[in-house]
Amino acid sequence: MGTRKTAVFGEIENELAELAKAIGHPARVAILRELANRNVCVCGEIVDTLPLAQSTVSQHLKELKAAGLISGTVEGVKSCYCINWAALERFKTLLDDFFKPGSGQNCAC
């Protein structure tokens, strides 16, 4: 127990959930915003903007990368990260497609 039962859900549900989950932390939101604003960012600069330990930021970067929301390449000693606009667009599209108002009755709540 304590494990997400991803296997019993549809592919789209899981894809959407995974992207949302990756965005679902203020530090990762801040990282994405920084990357969006600057388009390119060296790891150390991201660390400097966040009130978190370097190792923690590294962990968040790893998660964003795993979700496909950012990509990173090694540039000598440094690491260059940038946002994956396509993934972000994909997320928005999924949101729009998945949560479209149906033809059902109106809400009474």
Next chain:
Amino acid sequence: MGTRKTAVFGEIENELAELAKAIGHPARVAILRELANRNVCVCGEIVDTLPLAQSTVSQHLKELKAAGLISGTVEGVKSCYCINWAALERFKTLLDDFFKPGSGQNCAC
């Protein structure tokens, strides 16, 4: 440790993260989709569509409600839930505003 350091982040970062986090689970995505399609839904119907225990679904509904993504009212023995379109719109707006491409250099990664 193990706790999210929400206090050190901006209000918008936290708001965006909280909404994303709430969507960040396939069961909750499925619930939202069901609610979006039908616009109104009785709790039992949602439980029937999900391969999860009733108590687990109830927990997910509670989280979606806490995040403001759905609202629910008691209708006799049953509970009527519906999607909060405004919250979903708010989420999309935050996404658009927060992750807008800046005037920086292009990505090289």
Next chain:
DNA sequence: AATATTTATCGTAATTTTACGATTAATGCT
């Protein structure tokens, strides 16, 4: 009044997440 139905809550266990410091690996500099 007794029973059934519906859903929220409680208690609990397994797992994941978040955070940090310390260490390692890799490159750059002197």
Next chain:
DNA sequence: AGCATTAATCGTAAAATTACGATAAATATT
């Protein structure tokens, strides 16, 4: 070659999440 810098990884602890069954509370039904 030796030292400095940068960032990933490791180890670990605290807390949150996810899931379930059992129970409780509230309304319907007979």
